[in-house]
Amino acid sequence: MTESNTEKASNKKMENTKNEKQIIGIIGENGSGKDTFCGFFQKHLPEAEFLKFSDPLVAVLKIFFKEVSREDMQWLANNLRERFGGDILTKAIERKIENSEKSVFVLNGLRVMDDYLFLQKKGGKLVYVTADERTRWERLQKRNEKKDDNVSFEEFLEREKDSTEKEIPEIGENAEFFIDNNGDLDNLETQALHVIRNLKKNL
Numbered sequence: 502m503t504e505s506n507t508e509k510a511s512n513k514k515m516e517n518t519k520n521e522k523q524i525i526g527i528i529g530e531n532g533s534g535k536d537t538f539c540g541f542f543q544k545h546l547p548e549a550e551f552l553k554f555s556d557p558l559v560a561v562l563k564i565f566f567k568e569v570s571r572e573d574m575q576w577l578a579n580n581l582r583e584r585f586g587g588d589i590l591t592k593a594i595e596r597k598i599e600n601s602e603k604s605v606f607v608l609n610g611l612r613v614m615d616d617y618l619f620l621q622k623k624g625g626k627l628v629y630v631t632a633d634e635r636t637r638w639e640r641l642q643k644r645n646e647k648k649d650d651n652v653s654f655e656e657f658l659e660r661e662k663d664s665t666e667k668e669i670p671e672i673g674e675n676a677e678f679f680i681d682n683n684g685d686l687d688n689l690e691t692q693a694l695h696v697i698r699n700l701k702k703n704l
Contacts, residue, residue, distance in 0.1 A: 522604055524625030525549075525700060528611040530661065530669050531571070532637030532644075533630045534682040534689060539609050541693035546700075550603040554610040557593050568648040575665045582613075591619035612665050617672045628696055629673035630680040634658065 525542075529535040539551055558577050562569045581589045598606055611617055611627070620627060632640075638657045641650045652660075660666065673679075678696045682689055 522598060522606060522623070523700075524598070524620060524623045525605075525607045526611045526616070526620040526625050526627045527607065527609045527630060528617075528627060528669055528673050528676065529630035529680075529682075530632075530637060530666065531657075532640040533632050534640070534680075535609055535630050537686070538628075538630050538680060538682070538689060538693055539607060541690045542607055542697065545694060545697050546605070546607070548603070549605040549607050550601055551607045551609060552594055552597055554590050554594060554608065554612065554616060557590065570649040571647040571660070572649055574647075575660075575663050578612075578665050579663075582615075587613060587615035588619065591616055595619070611672065613668050614672065617675070626678070626700060627672075627676040628678040628680060629676035630682055631670075631673060632682040634661075636683055 527535050527539060529538075542549065543551060555574060555578075558574045558581075559569055561577065562573055566573070578590065594608060608616075608620070608625070611620065617627065634657075635654065638654050641657070645651055678699070680689070680692050680696070682692075
């Protein structure tokens, strides 16, 4: 039996949908809980691949140093963007996506407008995870993930003015999903599940 034009179009549409890669971007200030939020995503959306914009920065710095500082990451990101263009980190992310067999990607750590424009170009959805300044500062003190996390509240606020940080709230205003992470972990997981349920309608 000859396949009709309508059937061909329908099959082609299904093929495109199947092959299309779905992308979710996570943006948030330092200490807002992006990694914890992504942990809940991994728990409830195991089919996704998780990528961090900071991974190339950490990988380079660990070649030279035993410990990685937030200040060094900011310096390296700024200099890479100045030398190779504002979209240099998105190029690394894009290459990983293109070489992956996964169809769902969660990109953790968008920070600048070039990151957001990349997400838009790919038709992705943005999730903004945020919390009050003092709450975020206190979390960084307890976490002590980077060797220079233990700073005064005043210095923490000063770092928020860096070019790698200052665009975050403005970009976050464009997010499809807003996560208020001033509560406890149960509340954060509930919000993560809400986002996942909404996203799965299009996955």
